[in-house]
Amino acid sequence: MNQSAKHYSPLQLAMIGGAIATTAAVSVFGPAWTRCVRAALQDSPKTLIDQVWQLVNREYVDGTFNQQDWQATRQSLLSKDYSSKQEAYIAIREALQKLGDPYTRFMDPKQYEALTNQTSGEVSGIGIRMELNEKTQRLTVVEAIDNSPALKAGIKAGDEILAIDGKPTVKLKVDDASKLIRGQAGTPITLRLERSGQGAFDLKLTRATIEVPTVSYNLKQEGNRRVGYIRLREFSGHAADQMRRAIRDLNGKKVDAFVLDLRGNPGGLLQASIEIARMWMDNGAIVRTVDRQGSSEQTKANHTSLTKLPLAILVDGNSASASEILTGALKDNKRAVVIGSQTFGKALVQSVHELSDGSGLAVTIAHYYTPLGTDINHKGIAPDIKIDLTEAQERQLASNPNLIGTPSDPQYAGAIAALSSNSFAQSSVIQNIPPVSASTESLKY
Template sequence: MNQSPRHFHLLQVALCGGAIATAATLTLFGPGLSRSVRAALQDSPKTILDEAWQIVNSEYVDGTFNQKDWQAVRQSLLGKNYTSREEAYTALRKSLEQLEDPYTRFMDPKQYQALNSQTSGELSGVGIRLELNEKTKILTVVEPIENSPALKAGIQAGDRILAINGKLTKGMSVEDASNLIRGDVGTKVTLRIDRDTKSAFDIPLQRARIELPTVRYSLRQEGQKRIGYIRLNEFSAHAPQQMRRAIQDLTGQKVDAFVLDLRSNPGGLLQASIDISRMWMDSGSIVRTVNRKGENEQLAANRTALTKLPLAVLVDGNSASSSEILTGALKDNGRATVVGSQTFGKALVQSVHSLSDGSGLAVTIAHYYTPDGTDISQKGITPDIKIDLSDSQRQKLASNPKLIGTKDDPQYLRALNVLEAEFAKVKQPTAAQRQSRNNCLIPGLTCRSNVQ
């Protein structure tokens, strides 16, 4: 994308939450610089400073820049000499702090690359989740990811990794091990595995591009009802297609209702939240955004809902941004009952730009409001059914994640009670209606009943 970001439709550059995605390239150097100054900047760390300054100058949601003289900030940045890029990075971060906006921030190349991997919902590696076993202090496989080289090679949950490319893992952190295992697509890595059923052995693996699962789902038989439980961890680029598969698969299994778990979901891509909202809503507003010029953009459902079955949504204090967009849309439109704790309260939208040295800049470009016009900034969304977990309950779920989304999970249990109450409100068909529906199964008989 070579055109100026300011001409983009909001969804092409927007993100919400702790995760961010690449937005666009940018123009270099503003007007008023002489040719000699431009030439000097091209080979200087000041290149990045000027690129970043221009983006903020043209896009930042607050045209007063938090009552700061943004032109003076530029003069200060470009008026200094820097001995390294790191020194320039530090100066840029300090300048951005003047905006008092934690979401407008600079990322060095490593941070920017990590963020892109996060929001793309992909990574280059072998596809295993690791943990450091609390008792043995040995790196252990939690699970191999679906369709990954690790799964295809037969790596199993519980396998202990003794070495990576011959380097012993004793005393190694999960992060250090992950950095060794990840690498460019097509390259190879060898893991030495210790498994209870056999002596230690080596497994050679070829790294591949792996789609990370952000949606997990299962069918729960709760009394007489079949509940489709879906947990969404993040709004990555792959989240919509994974959500679509989950809804369709569970619908095919004849569920009676859904529980959508957005707890501890920090957000992600704005477009993903819109796409997923449309899977649950046939009509109604989803969100309204306002940029620094006061221009409004209304985003709405488009009659593409995949289900109309009863829905309960679980949230907590770590449900933020894109999670709050989806929650607000479902709540304000009466599509779902929201259960849990007050949400985080982040009502800002960012765009992210790649800078010329591989670093990146996230800039707040808009404020958003729920369909009812509510500003949730620093307030969050109040659930329809408010139920906070005690410290002991949180600790119990954190220490045993398998209990999340079960009857040992108080918020999930309350969601089941809500759905049960909704089932009770549904008027049962009369004997005549049931007979009419049965007649529809008789070959040759014309059916006019609307009972479904």
């Protein structure tokens, strides 16, 4: 996850606040280990503390624990008395801070639930995106998600939500409204809506488990070229399936080239990045991971690519983690030209565990390297064609998101220029793409 000191790009959506925080392999802390916990610690906050300590002791990528005496840390933690789990949570977080790794972190049950929902790519609710309309100050539907109860019930963009199960939404924040709308699949909910030209009415729905769209795409006609534009917001559990559908659909529409937009994508599941890389490349290494014992594992393409058409990738300073694995694989194998700003620079992999009380722990378990052996940690990936947005350009895209992925978007315009170049058009393998200047007329607003 991006450090708090780093500002978020306007290309990121509001849901970035709950976005996937790691390139992760998700696991559940099983019963085998809990049998090893001393009986005297059962039903005590110390049980949780020792679970966390044991996981870090077993898995953490740095065997020196940032030059900390990890055994002494355990003794110190277990020598104290804790009157509540909240006190234990504080002690755990203070101990983990000593590792100097922001990605190894403890999550309380609510935070862990939010992360698992994000990584699964599913939510239980009615399937709407909503916002607080700046002009009317009313909670307003932005979109009803495909195959959702909301879409099936006829909810439309622009509908104003006046009440949720009888609770007025006046002065209600979007996050608070979301909590009221979410709930167990199969349970009922009633919305009071107001639609232009129709007035207020009540609508009864039944909550369901909904696959959250993380891939959006469309066909763009850029001059005489048919370009498939795909935007990937995060690497969730459904990201690979959604990407596969997007590529196949665009292939069926006879596109000449692709633009893959990873700007503002903070990462997600390691396996999702590998699966998606294999959709774009037939041969070559994708990523190499190294654990604390120095054991190295390399993942490769497996001759399952869906297209060999020219590809341009858009990145920025908030393209991180799994986004960088995918970008590094396609760049090092000369499968794509990378356009935009330097990426974030996160080359660490986490394992995520559920703990005994429903809280969670993310532990950094490995360091990863691009196919050419580059360590991008704290450095990022340099684009082949560097186009940094000015503050004015960022403001314009933020105020009008419809401009993203259009010729009024300088980085997208740079991708189209690269795709139109002669050397690019002649081959799906990127060779010596001529530089594109962000100051050229085609890239101005």
